[in-house]
Amino acid sequence: MKLKVTRNILTANEKIAEGxxxxxxxxxxxxxxxxxxxxxxxxxxLEETIKRIKDRVKVGVIEGDIAGExxxxxxxxxxxxxxxxxxxxxxHLDANMISxxxxxxxxxxxxxxxxxxxxNLVCPAEFKLGEQMKVAVLSITEGHDKPLKYPVxxxxxxxxxxxxxxxxxxxxxxxxxIRRDAxxxxxxxxxxxxxxxxxxxxxxxxxxxxxTIS
Amino acid sequence: MKLKVTRNILTANEKIAEGxxxxxxxxxxxxxxxxxxxxxxxxxxLEETIKRIKDRVKVGVIEGDIAGExxxxxxxxxxxxxxxxxxxxxxHLDANMISxxxxxxxxxxxxxxxxxxxxNLVCPAEFKLGEQMKVAVLSITEGHDKPLKYPVxxxxxxxxxxxxxxxxxxxxxxxxxIRRDAxxxxxxxxxxxxxxxxxxxxxxxxxxxxxTIS
Numbered sequence: 018m019k020l021k022v023t024r025n026i027l028t029a030n031e032k033i034a035e036g037x038x039x040x041x042x043x044x045x046x047x048x049x050x051x052x053x054x055x056x057x058x059x060x061x062x063l064e065e066t067i068k069r070i071k072d073r074v075k076v077g078v079i080e081g082d083i084a085g086e087x088x089x090x091x092x093x094x095x096x097x098x099x100x101x102x103x104x105x106x107x108x109h110l111d112a113n114m115i116s117x118x119x120x121x122x123x124x125x126x127x128x129x130x131x132x133x134x135x136x137n138l139v140c141p142a143e144f145k146l147g148e149q150m151k152v153a154v155l156s157i158t159e160g161h162d163k164p165l166k167y168p169v170x171x172x173x174x175x176x177x178x179x180x181x182x183x184x185x186x187x188x189x190x191x192x193x194x195i196r197r198d199a200x201x202x203x204x205x206x207x208x209x210x211x212x213x214x215x216x217x218x219x220x221x222x223x224x225x226x227x228x229t230i231s
Numbered sequence: 232m233k234l235k236v237t238r239n240i241l242t243a244n245e246k247i248a249e250g251x252x253x254x255x256x257x258x259x260x261x262x263x264x265x266x267x268x269x270x271x272x273x274x275x276x277l278e279e280t281i282k283r284i285k286d287r288v289k290v291g292v293i294e295g296d297i298a299g300e301x302x303x304x305x306x307x308x309x310x311x312x313x314x315x316x317x318x319x320x321x322x323h324l325d326a327n328m329i330s331x332x333x334x335x336x337x338x339x340x341x342x343x344x345x346x347x348x349x350x351n352l353v354c355p356a357e358f359k360l361g362e363q364m365k366v367a368v369l370s371i372t373e374g375h376d377k378p379l380k381y382p383v384x385x386x387x388x389x390x391x392x393x394x395x396x397x398x399x400x401x402x403x404x405x406x407x408x409i410r411r412d413a414x415x416x417x418x419x420x421x422x423x424x425x426x427x428x429x430x431x432x433x434x435x436x437x438x439x440x441x442x443t444i445s
Contacts, residue, residue: 020300020303020304020307020313020314020315021314021315021332021335022300022303022314022315022317023314023315023316023317023328023331023332023335024317024319026316026317026318026319026327026328026331027327027331028243028244028321028325028327028328029242029243029244029246029247029248029325029326029327029328030242030243030244031327032243032247032327033243033246033247034243086234086236089234089236090234093234099234100234100235100236100237101234101235101236101237102237102240103236103237103238103240104240105238105240107242111242111243112243113240113241113242113243113245113246114237114240114242114243117237117240117241118235118237121235121237
């Protein structure tokens, strides 16, 4: 009788994520997985970013929400291709959800595909979608304890966008601690402080993004 | 611009589980996903079951553990085909892990394939493998509060095997409460009380199993 031991098996999600990654590479599109808590301002950051780059790069968006299509309607108003995924309860996107909507986007015509994940600081960081880079958004209103409390999100991300920085004078939040803890978890993470209300910091973020995807 | 809303998407795991289910149906093999806490006696129940049925049905086994191959060696000693999966940290088997070892088993020659999941009362119940039935094992030493504390396991299972019933005189455990709560969660669940030490209850369990898979 044969006893075979199989080690280090890919999970179902990783298997499909590898397939997506190949499709994206063949299509020559840079794929960014945008993650944050609910209400940190992912969609607003995405709107402001698209406005600033859409004449230079072709952008497409996949919106992930448990239910509803509000975010996709906002992106649609900017005249970029967008698909809304409703997970029907799941607290994160997974690779098969992405795989199943790729035919609804002009992938080969895109330079950048942004996948806006479900608002959640935990699970989205643990499920690969086939992206080249994860970016975490953290609103300063969430407090400076978040990197150490939700380390995987910060360990996995190539950049951290600290949002709503215009509220800094009204909050007792130590932004330097956020920076310090994020870097301690991930020494190569790039950190941007932005306000989509005042526009502060957006130029630096956009310049970095354009360099990264080119 | 096109806005498309996609609802009720299959997860990556469900997608691969559907593929497995089709392979098992085509091969004519009944697949049983055996789940419990660590140390409830899944492997011992499986050994005793195999001894009693292997002259009548062709049995194969997939052993799932975070690490190690002890369980597969025990099954191998009974001269039935067995593959050991080491998840390398994951607390449950998933559909892709099963898919990736199917070539190592003589699936089409089997009547029954038992998948012994990783010892864990939570996650194994949430990840379909492509099986036709789940069976939960609960040792009476775990206490009578378990069905209400871990409801999904009991809701998803076609049968509950209450094990180590020989220890009943020495424990302050209300087995009737386990039965009552399991049935309240899942009115169609079949419940067996067994002791692999004394053999009590094994005939009833085996008779039911043989009827179910035929």
